[in-house]
Each structure stands twice: as C-alpha cells, then as structure tokens.
Amino acid sequence: MSLEGCQAEACAIQNCLLRNDYDESKCRTVVQELYRCCQRFYEQQGTAARSRCCPLPHVLRDKMRQDK
Template sequence: MAQECQAEACAIQSCLSKNNYNESRCAAAVKDLYACCAAMYARAEAAGEIKEGAKSESCPIPSVVARKMKQFGKEA
C-alpha cells in the first residue's frame, strides 16, 4: 500500500513544475491521484487492512480522500 499511487503523485509534481506552479492547470493530475488513493484504500478496507490512521507515502489519510472524492462528485 505504501507506494501504490506514487506515479500519480509524481505526475502532480511534474505538472506543477511544467506549469509554473499554477495549480489550476494540474487539476486533472490531482483528481487522478485522489482516484488512485480512493481505489487503494477501498481495496485495503475490503481486505481488512485499513484504519482511519492508515498512512501511505503518496496519499492523504482516508477521510481526506473521501472528502475530496465527494467534492469531485464521486463516492470514495
């Protein structure tokens, strides 16, 4: 679980660097990261491997991911 979404996290950094740190130009990359994190946490929860304090090197905690996914109009 620790590095599952690392590629998506790196894509955000790359996008920000290429776009002079204009966050609005990297919205798709941010959504991709949160979608990856939501899927990763869902798999971990289904396997009984997750708690609210779960940590990932590339993802925020599960409650933050769930809140962002709701903002994007998708259930986590």
C-alpha cells in the same frame, strides 16, 4: 497501482506543477487521478492502510466531495 500506494500519480502532480509554473488550476486532472488511485488503494488495502502519497481516508472523502 503499486504497493507504494499511488507514487506515480503523486509524482505526476509534481511534474505537472513544474511544467506549469506551479499553476494548480492546470493540474486539476492529475490531482483527480491521484484521488481516484487513492480511493482504489483504500478499497483494496483497507482504510487502516497508509500510503505516503495518499491523504488519510476521511480527508480523501472530503477532497473528492469538494472536486465534484
């Protein structure tokens, strides 16, 4: 993970959506990868850190709960 905060994972989502005619159900795995990356980002940088690729910490927690 770079200091850019999960940019590669966010780009992977865009690429997946493009390859799959924007069928989000086919990109679930790459979305989960982004969430895991963002979780590590906040663990390492603290919850006050910001990344343009990651949802805010409280939104991330909700998203990860929904994906279980």
